[in-house]
Amino acid sequence: MIRVTVWNENVHEKLNEKIAAIYPKGIHGAIAEGIASEGVQIRTATLEQPEHGLTEEVLNDTDVLIWWGHRAHKDVSDEIVNRVHDRVLKGMGLIVLHSGHFSKIFKKLMGTSCDLKWREQGDKERLWVVDPAHPIAEGLGQYFEIEHEEMYGEHFDIPAPDELVFISWFEGGEVFRSGCTYHRGNGKVFYFRPGHETYPTYHNKDVLRVISNAVNWAAPRHGIRQTYGNAKPLEPIKGQQ
């Protein structure tokens, strides 16, 4: 049983009727419903909750955290960001969606600006699978399409991904590294591009399949407890000191 927490800032849904109509239970609600299955136990958490819903208890009880944010990145407290960061390094999986590229937690884990090009003009997006052996691409076709999406274009200022799973083609002439995996400490991180709030992207079955696959990929099992710091020799040393 993989324990998933879907986090959403849940701001657009309250301010904009059109968005609320697309996501009546919030983006978090749509994702939680969309990836529900037997092997997964899901809860949601949002910005307005105490500690943004991400208490020590919740995080310790989370195998994979899914993150959607956009307007309110700056309102996420540094303390919670550090707590999530620490949990990732200890083994929790993290799936960062769309505009989460500019979240504090993603920038902290990447070490770069995470900047990119964007355009809200309803481009068609076609996501090509470039690593068909990857478990995150399991069960997809050679590509899948999203009829209308916000465009994100290169250069995307991220570290070269450990594995590049998807590349997006956009109608307006751009490309984007849309599915990127990273190991950070004991934890796994997956960035997945689609999901602008004004489109019904999280009702798309291919998008949901990718998120489900990523949950399975990112979930830790037994883990390893490293030790750090001053270490006794395992073999005899002739050296001085």
Place this chain on the structure above:
Amino acid sequence: MIRVTVWNENVHEKLNEKIAAIYPKGIHGAIAEGIASEGVQIRTATLEQPEHGLTEEVLNDTDVLIWWGHRAHKDVSDEIVNRVHDRVLKGMGLIVLHSGHFSKIFKKLMGTSCDLKWREQGDKERLWVVDPAHPIAEGLGQYFEIEHEEMYGEHFDIPAPDELVFISWFEGGEVFRSGCTYHRGNGKVFYFRPGHETYPTYHNKDVLRVISNAVNWAAPRHGIRQTYGNAKPLEPIKGQQ
């Protein structure tokens, strides 16, 4: 002509006679002398200088910054760290040495704890070249040795390097990824393990050769000026909005 700035916290050298005897001109002085050559123009900077010697002018005039720090990581101001970080993303090369693994700038660029095992017992270290095609390994033998060094052992909590150039063998039974390259934004970063302050490591010709090679590898040339943010379409879009 590559413009290099060698930065050193320059603390141990003032507090400890033995260290001062090994590095009478400071670690920065030894490195600056050791990598001097026709194609390189070198200056040094230290923690105690105004703005730690890393003013906007100095950084804008620097192609490659070399960083040595240990005791005083916390005394480096966040403002300067952010300035260096910004310059790396814009194209400046950065070479982080030894205990610099725990510097603010390295941790910020890596996004992980950068923790490791260590032991000050004069282990013999043998650095094996595992990527012989890499320019940073140019001119070396299959391995080189340092008679006595501080041990650093795995697990080293860093992102998987873009390229792994050296792996160290230690007498006491550990291994370490000792030469790691990363691209971050427009800039190149090289982490190189050797260089504990109590050993004459920066007088070792192989160590100096690696640092010289890394300076050449990390130096930017023409660069690329990205633009980010809202972007007009390059092709017609049928999409709504």
Place this chain on the structure above:
Amino acid sequence: MIRVTVWNENVHEKLNEKIAAIYPKGIHGAIAEGIASEGVQIRTATLEQPEHGLTEEVLNDTDVLIWWGHRAHKDVSDEIVNRVHDRVLKGMGLIVLHSGHFSKIFKKLMGTSCDLKWREQGDKERLWVVDPAHPIAEGLGQYFEIEHEEMYGEHFDIPAPDELVFISWFEGGEVFRSGCTYHRGNGKVFYFRPGHETYPTYHNKDVLRVISNAVNWAAPRHGIRQTYGNAKPLEPIKGQQ
């Protein structure tokens, strides 16, 4: 249920009493017994069988193939090598053990000489986990040891692995990239170093755990059927012919 085929040239076991005493059921038998579990269905195949036991039927019914060879690499027919190669690109997992580094199938998949240094002198080997987030390292400690093994030393002439999971320390002064993952087409490949025929390495529980983990990692699920060749446009083209 993952369908595993353990392939072994099964030559040393017949020629040398000491080796036969260590592996009375052959290296393939020891591995098959050692990784037996509920979720895995295992068969073995050996060089002397018709088509080396690797008929089209067997390979089509295999999710993960484990390969041990040493003395008889040249006796494996090119036709079977091509068949295995084709199956890997179509999705079958492949785990290559120890002296399999010089097998035809591994060299064909890697594209390099796969050469290395070696020594049969019973060195102690200590395998350090350098990617603790990797599923192949699940459940291990920070390192594990093999009291006596053949030494393999760098430079190991392989492509830089997609992921480096283990680095070995050897008593005699060498290091080695001992656990290397690769995606090739739809298939996953794992090279794992230990397992010289004169030592009881495949009775070691950590070694067996790694192989079990690798079976789980390498097993394909749904897969993707690519098409290649002449492709019709998905969008209108203004271009001339």
Place this chain on the structure above:
Amino acid sequence: MIRVTVWNENVHEKLNEKIAAIYPKGIHGAIAEGIASEGVQIRTATLEQPEHGLTEEVLNDTDVLIWWGHRAHKDVSDEIVNRVHDRVLKGMGLIVLHSGHFSKIFKKLMGTSCDLKWREQGDKERLWVVDPAHPIAEGLGQYFEIEHEEMYGEHFDIPAPDELVFISWFEGGEVFRSGCTYHRGNGKVFYFRPGHETYPTYHNKDVLRVISNAVNWAAPRHGIRQTYGNAKPLEPIKGQQ
């Protein structure tokens, strides 16, 4: 001084007047002229020459080999392919262009099918720089365009590149990993997509700049002479034999 050999099968140019009109000196001639500069010494070689113009003497005198082939891949002798392969592993750089993806030498170095989708319909191609720190992208803009080219589309069945420098956008709806680097042994390999024979691609200044940059990147300097095989211990071993 970097010694470059531009190899071309030189078949299309003889069979097709339109192609001969675009490349009156052959594709090899156009490239040789296009990348000529002070630091480079260039010769050409073609299929019809004895040993395809790639004698031991020529290869030993070559730092970087550029390869264009299409119709006549099967006519390249295995002996010469093995010779080139051996030279790459010993340190010679290799730049494989466009339809060279299906050459014997590229497939041998990659270990995969190197298959892809294609279409000859004059798609517009736009190559985006995704690794702006890479020396092969030096001096380019954020992207460059080729008005009409043959389309190559994913999935491109290659190993994940060590570094991905360019991604192509095609008018007809596809994407492609267009600039891929690999280290193989002591040698560096760069695959660069553009260059169908029916378009004047090798007269395009950005394309030529990329090839020039790649020549500089791929050229070996001092190199390292590895030894392989039976190795004496560097440290004392307690182990048995």
